Amino acid sequence: MAGIVSYGGYVPRYRIRTREIADMWDEDADAMEGGLRVKSKSVPDEDEDTATISVEAARTALENAPVEGDALGAIYVGSESHPYAVKPTATIVGASVGATPLMTAADLEFACKAGTAGVQAALGLVEAGRIDYGMAIGADVSQGAPGDALEYSAAAGGAAFVIGDEGVVAEIEDTTSYTSDTPDFWRREGERYPQHGERFTGKPAYFKHTEGASRALMDRLGTSPEDYDYAVFHQPNGKFPVRVAKSLGFDEEQYETGLLSPEIGNTYSGASPLGLVAVLDEADAGDRVFFASFGSGAGSDAFSFSVKEGIEERRTGLKETFEVVEYIDYAQYAKHKGKIKEE
Amino acid sequence: MLRDVAVVGVGQTSFGEHWERSFRDLFVTAGVRALEDAGVAGDEIDALYGGNMSAGQFIQQEHVAALIADYAGLSTEGVPATRVEAADASGGLAFRQAVLDVASGASDVVVASGVEKMTDLGSTETTEALAGSADREWEVFSGGNVAALYAMMANAHMERYGTTRRQLSEVVVKNHENATENKYAQYRNEVSAELVESTPYVSEPLRAFDCSPASDGAAAVIVVPAEDAQDYTDQPVYVEATEQGSDSLAVHDRNNMTSIDSTAKAAERAYEAANVSPGDVDVAEVHDSYTVAEILAVEDLGFAEKGDGGAFIEDGHASVGGETPVNPSGGLKACGHPLGATGVRQIADATRQLRGEAGTQVEDASVAVTHNVGGTGATAVVNVLSDRNGRSR
Amino acid sequence: MTAPRFWRKINQRYRLVGTECRTCGTAYFPPRDLCPDCRRDGDIVGKEFSGKGEVVTATVVHDAITDYDSETPYTLAVVELEEGARVTAQVVGEAEVGDSVEPCFRRISDEGEEGIVQYGTKFKRV
Numbered sequence: 001m002a003g004i005v006s007y008g009g010y011v012p013r014y015r016i017r018t019r020e021i022a023d024m025w026d027e028d029a030d031a032m033e034g035g036l037r038v039k040s041k042s043v044p045d046e047d048e049d050t051a052t053i054s055v056e057a058a059r060t061a062l063e064n065a066p067v068e069g070d071a072l073g074a075i076y077v078g079s080e081s082h083p084y085a086v087k088p089t090a091t092i093v094g095a096s097v098g099a100t101p102l103m104t105a106a107d108l109e110f111a112c113k114a115g116t117a118g119v120q121a122a123l124g125l126v127e128a129g130r131i132d133y134g135m136a137i138g139a140d141v142s143q144g145a146p147g148d149a150l151e152y153s154a155a156a157g158g159a160a161f162v163i164g165d166e167g168v169v170a171e172i173e174d175t176t177s178y179t180s181d182t183p184d185f186w187r188r189e190g191e192r193y194p195q196h197g198e199r200f201t202g203k204p205a206y207f208k209h210t211e212g213a214s215r216a217l218m219d220r221l222g223t224s225p226e227d228y229d230y231a232v233f234h235q236p237n238g239k240f241p242v243r244v245a246k247s248l249g250f251d252e253e254q255y256e257t258g259l260l261s262p263e264i265g266n267t268y269s270g271a272s273p274l275g276l277v278a279v280l281d282e283a284d285a286g287d288r289v290f291f292a293s294f295g296s297g298a299g300s301d302a303f304s305f306s307v308k309e310g311i312e313e314r315r316t317g318l319k320e321t322f323e324v325v326e327y328i329d330y331a332q333y334a335k336h337k338g339k340i341k342e343e
Numbered sequence: 344m345l346r347d348v349a350v351v352g353v354g355q356t357s358f359g360e361h362w363e364r365s366f367r368d369l370f371v372t373a374g375v376r377a378l379e380d381a382g383v384a385g386d387e388i389d390a391l392y393g394g395n396m397s398a399g400q401f402i403q404q405e406h407v408a409a410l411i412a413d414y415a416g417l418s419t420e421g422v423p424a425t426r427v428e429a430a431d432a433s434g435g436l437a438f439r440q441a442v443l444d445v446a447s448g449a450s451d452v453v454v455a456s457g458v459e460k461m462t463d464l465g466s467t468e469t470t471e472a473l474a475g476s477a478d479r480e481w482e483v484f485s486g487g488n489v490a491a492l493y494a495m496m497a498n499a500h501m502e503r504y505g506t507t508r509r510q511l512s513e514v515v516v517k518n519h520e521n522a523t524e525n526k527y528a529q530y531r532n533e534v535s536a537e538l539v540e541s542t543p544y545v546s547e548p549l550r551a552f553d554c555s556p557a558s559d560g561a562a563a564v565i566v567v568p569a570e571d572a573q574d575y576t577d578q579p580v581y582v583e584a585t586e587q588g589s590d591s592l593a594v595h596d597r598n599n600m601t602s603i604d605s606t607a608k609a610a611e612r613a614y615e616a617a618n619v620s621p622g623d624v625d626v627a628e629v630h631d632s633y634t635v636a637e638i639l640a641v642e643d644l645g646f647a648e649k650g651d652g653g654a655f656i657e658d659g660h661a662s663v664g665g666e667t668p669v670n671p672s673g674g675l676k677a678c679g680h681p682l683g684a685t686g687v688r689q690i691a692d693a694t695r696q697l698r699g700e701a702g703t704q705v706e707d708a709s710v711a712v713t714h715n716v717g718g719t720g721a722t723a724v725v726n727v728l729s730d731r732n733g734r735s736r
Numbered sequence: 737m738t739a740p741r742f743w744r745k746i747n748q749r750y751r752l753v754g755t756e757c758r759t760c761g762t763a764y765f766p767p768r769d770l771c772p773d774c775r776r777d778g779d780i781v782g783k784e785f786s787g788k789g790e791v792v793t794a795t796v797v798h799d800a801i802t803d804y805d806s807e808t809p810y811t812l813a814v815v816e817l818e819e820g821a822r823v824t825a826q827v828v829g830e831a832e833v834g835d836s837v838e839p840c841f842r843r844i845s846d847e848g849e850e851g852i853v854q855y856g857t858k859f860k861r862v
Contacts, residue, residue, distance in 0.1 A: 048842060049853075485844070
């Protein structure tokens with residue numbers, strides 16, 4: 001059965017605290033922190049972007065893989081902050097890992113679930129026997145307009161997965177998606193910052209699609225929450241994933257390992273993938289992982305993973321990298337995010 | 344060399360920010376002064392060598408030797424004019440080519456000139472143009488520039504030999520003091536070490552005052568066979584040696600980050616050809632594009648032991664009255680550094696020293712060395728000049 | 737740097753693909769097609785460098801050329817790669833002589849808002 005052969009995540013080392021942003025805009029720091037359940041978020045270095053984050057994640061994934069970059073037959077990068085509007089990020093990754101030229105590649109966009117859509121695409125090619133190994137990446141350097149609510153959580157990070165049917169350490173038992181045309185959060189071509197529907201992004205969007213995909217998957221598989229050791233959900237803040245987990249019947253013990261947003265913020269296309277990386281760094285052979293991403297626009301990709309022998313050799317220590325971080329203030333943050341540009 | 348060569352005339356413009364003067368204005372002025380000094384008429388010139396690093400970037404002009412010959416009134420005679428480029432060793436190299444031309448017997452009267460018009464560009468574009476003397480593909484693309492590369496050499500020298508920040512500053516203090524008597528110099532004010540150390544960083548440890556300034560200027564010298572020299576002047580200056588060395592373009596490819604090996608090679612060849620040793624040198628005009636470059640120069644030219652360059656200068660051995668006066672003209676730092684002109688200006692200043700006509704004069708100077716480097720050291724030209732007073736070869 | 741010029745050396749910039757002279761065993765990064773020691777007797781082949789190295793010397797650049805001006809101050813260093821070749825590159829953060837470093841993939845420069853983004857290898861301390 002096909003699945004994840006190896007994986008890797010990358011989160012930039014800078015952090016800014018929620019209260020630092022709140023103080024800048026004269027908001028109540030405690031209320032913001034409490035409302036979002038996000039204490040801090042990651043901030044990219046000035047020379048980092050979605051492409052550099054994707055490359056670092058891809059290289060980590062290949063470090064522990066049983067194959068080299070040139071074994072990859074496909075690379076998909078999902079993001080809403082690709083460095084170019086036209087010219088793919090996936091080829092930059094391909095050239096950096098030595099996968100070019102015999103491969104297919106494309107960039108994907110579906111808000112925060114573009115990376116998991118890439119997993120499904122790679123999985124399709126592998127299961128059809130068209131390629132031996134494919135790579136799917138979800139990464140972002142997400143933007144939030146200064147002073148907007150999104151600014152508190154919009155963060156940077158990404159994760160990469162090598163998909164194959166040999167040397168699999170996390171089998172994809174099944175995957176199901178729930179998709180509709182729901183404009184809960186969007187960014188028009190040429191605009192710098194996205195718009196969002198505020199409370200509209202909740203029930204009709206995040207919850208409806210995540211629950212829809214999750215229930216559909218468990219129906220198909222005949223499983224229920226008790227069958228799983230871990231559960232990972234899209235995590236735009238620290239509240240939504242907890243609420244959807246509970247409404248589906250998962251408990252804290254199952255979702256806490258994969259819940260990173262309180263510390264690193266919302267890494268958009270990297271969010272649920274990074275949560276999955278954290279879980280795979282801990283899960284043992286025989287464990288089962290429930291996973292559902294969410295992307296505004298809107299859709300959710302649900303997966304059921306079965307962890308196999310050999311997972312120990314693929315571990316990456318993602319959470320250990322969170323121990324070496326540097327906190328910065330708002331002025332440094334603004335410079336890093338390019339909000340202040342020298343003319 | 345087949346026959347001896349002598350310098351019989353020198354001329355230059357003052358160096359500085361010459362807003363009203365163009366590239367053409369500069370070299371014509373310098374050339375006319377050199378010809379007057381030599382008592383040579385334009386139609387006597389057999390060939391012209393023009394040193395210029397970057398007219399293409401600064402004024403979008405190529406084909407500059409032709410331009411120089413044209414505006415110097417020499418193209419009407421169809422005089423062969425050749426541009427010579429080796430970054431900021433272009434002038435020294437133009438001089439060497441002129442000397443070899445005469446030495447070979449191909450020509451009898453040759454002009455070596457150097458000119459650069461830098462100030463039409465702002466400082467960022469100037470840094471960009473200068474960066475062309477380094478390895479653009481593998482040093483500049485990574486974020487390097489000439490100042491940063493010299494800064495790394497300075498750090499390596501300080502790490503290895505204990506050279507101090509103050510020793511860098513003393514180079515500036517000495518050179519500015521020397522330039523107070525140089526009517527052609529861009530800066531004729533004295534500066535203190537404290538002032539130097541208070542200027543903003545360019546690339547640590549180098550500060551703004553560790554760097555020679557962008558400048559407009561031109562210089563020209565006339566060379567003839569030594570046997571004809573007395574026809575032009577009572578005080579010919581003889582070219583005892585003109586040698587050149589090369590090294591890898593990128594600093595990271597050098598064997599040594601704490602010396603400029605091309606200087607050492609050129610100096611070795613020059614001292615041998617001239618039959619002198621470093622101790623015989625009475626005065627030297629060296630390439631202080633950055634303060635650390637002068638420290639490296641006094642070591643690589645053999646005036647000080649390797650690693651002792653900073654102390655040599657700090658202790659006064661390179662001052663006028665010391666063991667080996669270095670840059671009595673003020674050097675690149677105080678004279679100004681119009682890139683292609685500097686190497687020829689050094690010949691003019693060495694000539695004045697040997698004639699006894701310099702502003703800050705070294706007493707009884709009889710043997711002079713000039714030293715001109717391209718970029719971070721991929722090219723170095725070392726010349727030995729003498730007045731042959733009381734010395735036979 | 738124009739797009740074709742940047743593209744020509746992508747493997748070198750992204751993956752530190754250099755060369756090696758099999759006649760004398762010297763490894764070259766940046767790559768050379770002619771061994772300066774062996775010249776025509778050299779046997780040049782491709783070689784991928786690990787990227788692991790040590791800082792030989794460094795500086796903090798405050799005045800940079802146009803494309804890099806917005807990034808100042810930044811650390812520039814000469815790094816000696818474990819295969820013996822030396823390279824000039826930026827180090828993320830500070831660097832001291834003797835620091836062990838490894839490569840990281842970063843934006844090196846871009847040509848304003850409209851030009852191509854030029855990626856490459858910087859180093860970070862391990």
